[in-house]
Amino acid sequence: MRVGVCLVALLLATTAAAQTPDTGYHRAPDAIAKVLETPPTPGVALSPDHRTLAVLDRENLPTIANLSKSILRLGGYRIDPVTNGQAEVRVQWLNGLSFKDVGTGRTIRVALPAGTRFASPDWSPDGARLAFYVQEADGLSLWVAERDGTVRTIAKGANGTFGTPFVWTPDSKALIVNTIPAGRGAAPAAPTTPTGPIVQESVGRTSAARTYEDLLGDAHDEKLFDYYFSGQLVRVDLDGTARPIGAPGLITDFSVSPDGRYLLTERLKRPYSYLLPAGFFPTEIAVSTIDGWPVKTLVDRPLADDLPVDFDATVKGPREATWRSDAPATLVWAEALDGGNPRAKLAFHDKVMMQAAPFDAAPVELVQTPARYATTMWGDDGFAMVVDREWRTRTEHRQAVAPSRPEQARMLLTRNYQDQYGDPGRPILEENAAGKPVMRFTPAHDGIFVTGEGATKGGAFPFLGTMPLAGGEQTRLWTAKAPYFESVVAMLDDMGKRILTRRESAKVAPNYVIRTVKGGGAKPVTAFPDPAPVFAEIIQRTITYTRADGVPLSGTLYLPAGYDAKRDGPLPTLLWAYPAEYTDAKIAGQTVDQGNRFVRPRGISHLFLLTQGYAILDNPAMPIIGEGGAEANDTYVKQLREDAEAAVDAVAKLGVSDRMRMAVGGHSYGAFMTANLLAHTNLFRAGIARSGAYNRTLTPFGFQAEQRTYWQATPTYTEMSPFTYADRIKEPILLIHGGADDNSGTFPIQSERMYAALKGNGATVRYVVLPNEPHGYRALESTEETLWQMTDWLDRYVKPKTPVSKQAVEG
Structure with a gap:
């Protein structure tokens, strides 16, 4: 029964x-x-120089009144039309900030006005100050906090509809901010009477799409999308001096080259789609000078409405453009060799391309990947690691490449990325002087430092190790011991002898400690209580x-x-x-x-x-x-x-x-x-x-x-x-x-x-x-x-x- x-x-x-x-x-x-009524445990953000922890008080659960504020659902996004930022449900708001010296434990509270709600804290590349954006009654503003606890507003009218609206310049002297265009005027009024039907048509062209939420629905939605999402990039110096960069547009992403001379942007263009979110809209990826003068258009691709439904399907032409982290101004991107169709029977499905400033020489092929390109972890001219993945088989490949000698690529490993026991970990990435992530080399420059979860049947015990550049087995320098789960947050010296870890156990709340790898106890840095x-x-x-x-x-x-x-x-x-x-x-x-x-x-x-x-x-x-x-x-x-x-x-x-x-x-x-x-x-x-x-x-x-x-x-x-x-x-x-x-x-x-x-x-x-x-x-x-x-x-x-x-x- x-x-x-x-x-x-x-x-x-x-x-x-x-x-x-x-x-x-x-x-x-x-x-x-x-x-539920107890404040959550704070988050932390370690400065690039490893001297300071920003301790971030997280806001507790919002009220239903906050959640019920007016929002707009456009192109797969949900935005707050009052602040021109993302809707309440999309942001983890913070409401308190202090700086803790990692070495001495001294804490300085930042004097934020009562009721301040801020998000996306980001250290300057030199580790001297922290930037974040603040929600005010009528919009988003950009603030900077110094390590002495002082704080100031340096820009207003930030446009946060696409996400975090700012990035630091590599010299730490300014920020590039996406702002609301000057003189924008009032939002388009909704028509009271339809001007005609909404018509969509497809004539024998295969364009399958998974189901998506919050799409554009009519011409008025298109006008609203243009109005709220259009932004103007502005360089804002620390004293508040602002200079516009280039023309306004639908700027979904932007980044500064490590040498500070160029700006890489992604912009959306018409025609839009009523069946796909904004990430599929026509996209232009281009490079300009840091002052906004056009230098190179990498791709101007059409609406991506003809992709196969496979998870590894992708667009044709250049995509995932970034700056090479360890070079002054080298553009890197991926291109599909299979036309974007992962079911094509090919030995290699993607290629990774490089082109150095001033971008007038032919691009150089760095490597071809057996599956869909995922990422590159940069080191120097002699060593970088390229990762690709195939969803259908859950296969991951890692290749070692020498950017100065692309023809010398070699396979480091092939693995099932769901394999917990066989996970070799990942290279430790830390920001260089330009604020870009690079791998940490051993002092002899014959290996890189790696860390991983260390999963075993008896538990996960994170580790710090080194991987030889020439290939071969890793060397474990330190492994967490029971009863703790203790993950490596950062190395505090070039030798890997002192590390900052986040330690917890079944009975001990997570906190940050400094430990010596070869023996010795752990020195507490934080003391967060059991929530x-x-x-x-x-x-x-x-x-x-x-x-x-x-x-x-x-x-x-x-x-x-x-x-x-x-x-x-x-x-x-x-x-x-x-x-x-x-x-x-x-x-x-x-x-x-x-x-x-x-x-x-x-x-x-x-x-x-x-x-x-x-x-x-x-x-x-x-x-x-x-x-x-x-x-x-x-x-x-x-x-x-x-x-x-x-x-x-x-x-x-x-x-x-x-x-x-x-x-x-x-x-x-x-x-x-x-x-x-x-x-x-x-x-x-x-x-x-x-x-x-x-x-x-x-x-x-x-x-x-x-x-x-x-x-x-x-x-x-x-x-x-x-x-x-x-x-x-x-x-x-x-x-x-x-x-x-x-x-x-x-x-x-x-x-x-x-x-x-x-x-x-x-x-x-x-x-x-x-x-x-x-x-x-x-x-x-x-x-x-x-x-x-x-x-x-x-x-x-x-x-x-x-x-x-x-x-x-x-x-």
């Missing part, structure tokens, strides 16, 4: 408030609410188990503080998961013990339910494996069912979980998983599905890791859609969705239609829409409402040991 069948009658036993949904926001249970001591006694352990087909799996089991198995017996349990796709079963089965991590929930975390008497199996592995070229999703339902069965069996056998009181939940793709498990298994009493997609015909050109279209894989799309099997879902399911979901593919209509299907088939279901919330809920009121709803749902349908029968209610 299905666990949920006898629970349908529970709906009859609920209060009138449950039958007629409450109005107004609920407060989360007291233990949860108190944590949620109510979780200090939570029991945490990594469990391992095996899927029916032999694939090893794992998850992190959390038990409430003070839990005693003999005294308390098996608990009601929530499995909270998110499926992942793999191409190798051995890699899918890798386990990394999480016992040395400091876990404190924030926001809408399901872990808050630990305070309400539930056990939680967090992130139990839900691998969907496609080996030997097989499509993983063709067996999605079967594998998902086996993953869940193994997880439930594992916690039940431990004696801590009651097999008859199991719930399943997830967010986004985890919500999709939840609905599928309720439709295709008998394992759970109830489910919680937040901001999911349930009908894959509404995402017909691919979703998550699926690259095929609906017409190429109709049976798979149909079988994977829990909407298809809504009539089979008998267990109570709670649907929650942000009313302004901004995630590609999870439009609110997904939950709206799923609720209608479930309701129409007699399911026990509740559908909660959180006004003005995006994909990840932000407002304090919405956060508390979400956690109240989750607690209430599980308390009704999972926690009771004896379900109320329909006959008992009727009697």
